[in-house]
Amino acid sequence: MSDYNAKHVIEALRSGVPSREVGEYFSEARPQMMQKIRDRLLKVSRTGASDGMIITGRYGEGKTHLLNSVFNMAFEENMVVSMVSLGKETPLDKPYMLYQKLIAGTFLPGASQPGFRPKLLSMTQGSALAGDLLAYTAAELETDKLYYLLRAFLGTQEEEERSTFLADLEGDFTTAALIKKSYRRIMGAPAKFRQSFVKSRHSMDYFHFASHLFRQLGFNGWVILLDEAELLGRLGKKTRAKSYLQMQNFLSPSPHLEGVFTLFAFSSSYAEDVIDGKGETAGVEAAFDSSPEDKKRALDSINRILHAPELAPLTKEEILRILSSIQDFHGRAYDWHPDVSPDTIYKATDTGGYLLRTRIRAAIEFFDQLYLYGQAGETRITELGRESFEEEGQPDVPDLPDLD
Numbered sequence: 001m002s003d004y005n006a007k008h009v010i011e012a013l014r015s016g017v018p019s020r021e022v023g024e025y026f027s028e029a030r031p032q033m034m035q036k037i038r039d040r041l042l043k044v045s046r047t048g049a050s051d052g053m054i055i056t057g058r059y060g061e062g063k064t065h066l067l068n069s070v071f072n073m074a075f076e077e078n079m080v081v082s083m084v085s086l087g088k089e090t091p092l093d094k095p096y097m098l099y100q101k102l103i104a105g106t107f108l109p110g111a112s113q114p115g116f117r118p119k120l121l122s123m124t125q126g127s128a129l130a131g132d133l134l135a136y137t138a139a140e141l142e143t144d145k146l147y148y149l150l151r152a153f154l155g156t157q158e159e160e161e162r163s164t165f166l167a168d169l170e171g172d173f174t175t176a177a178l179i180k181k182s183y184r185r186i187m188g189a190p191a192k193f194r195q196s197f198v199k200s201r202h203s204m205d206y207f208h209f210a211s212h213l214f215r216q217l218g219f220n221g222w223v224i225l226l227d228e229a230e231l232l233g234r235l236g237k238k239t240r241a242k243s244y245l246q247m248q249n250f251l252s253p254s255p256h257l258e259g260v261f262t263l264f265a266f267s268s269s270y271a272e273d274v275i276d277g278k279g280e281t282a283g284v285e286a287a288f289d290s291s292p293e294d295k296k297r298a299l300d301s302i303n304r305i306l307h308a309p310e311l312a313p314l315t316k317e318e319i320l321r322i323l324s325s326i327q328d329f330h331g332r333a334y335d336w337h338p339d340v341s342p343d344t345i346y347k348a349t350d351t352g353g354y355l356l357r358t359r360i361r362a363a364i365e366f367f368d369q370l371y372l373y374g375q376a377g378e379t380r381i382t383e384l385g386r387e388s389f390e391e392e393g394q395p396d397v398p399d400l401p402d403l404d
Helices: 004-015 020-025 031-047 063-076 095-104 117-121 128-139 145-155 159-169 176-187 204-216 229-234 237-251 270-276 280-287 292-306 316-334 342-349 356-373
Strands: 051-057 080-085 222-227 260-267
Touching (some): 004 316, 031 051, 031 260, 051 063, 063 080, 063 222, 063 260, 080 095, 128 204, 145 159, 237 260, 237 280, 237 292, 270 292, 280 292, 342 356
Parallel strands (some): 051 260, 080 222
């Protein structure tokens, strides 16, 4: 009988689109890098002190697979996880837009759907959680907008109003005028903001609030995974400079960010193509010439990209383990027994210059051909016990287009 989960993994690998399920089964690759990430993640989980790091890797060499493995690792540690790809719709230089995208891609351990809305809907006025959050938003944030919004949310019985306030907490910001109007009606007193909330300046309040909320809900922290960070290189010079500055909110976070571990994944070519090729140091110095502290922080981000640990190409032994896993999954997915030696699979997919993802997909096609036709290229199913590729040359496994 075929195994549905195994088939799901094979089809995800065939598509070239990484997933959490695939990351769960292929986390054994690059053990040194995974251990380095695990050590820092566990420190955040156990101390509550936030931290951030950067990794780099060549295109198609498994950065997203690794992030999905970290996703599963974080769940095992009872940590909330958010994962997004950076880009024009998820800009790092605009934290208020980044926050909204992150929350939409946030999963609580044990939850099947993203977001924290159900937890807030179950919170009642007078509960310990409500009391803690009100005290926190009144005293610990740069503005007190969230204090008045929470009080209005807890006090109203109107579903539309509650939905509006919840949407605000998820990053769809409502107006101060609406909060004041609702607060006066619900509480019988005016809301007196000590400082007007401006999303372009104060949106880190929402990150701080969410990090505190997750800890108060009993989770061990919040893991933020930011993939395809090299897309920053397609933005304008000033936007890139602002992005490097905003990176510091996560690489060198303030104490208000509680138990957050942030991991950025950049392409290895970013240093040469963007930092050197586009003169990033000079661009940052020009952008923040009147603000030495901002200049220093932005340059620190660039320096950390330049010195970030890189995903080394997989060793033959690591590739063999992955290919053997694919062999096992393919057999379970289609209820057959592909009796092929790992070296045979390795040679069948070693056409020169193969990226990891295309090697994986070539291996799946190799097994597809064996399953359907009893042979793959020049290899026949009756010959699988022998290393026949050496004499016959490389098998006819076609190049497959890379998917980013």
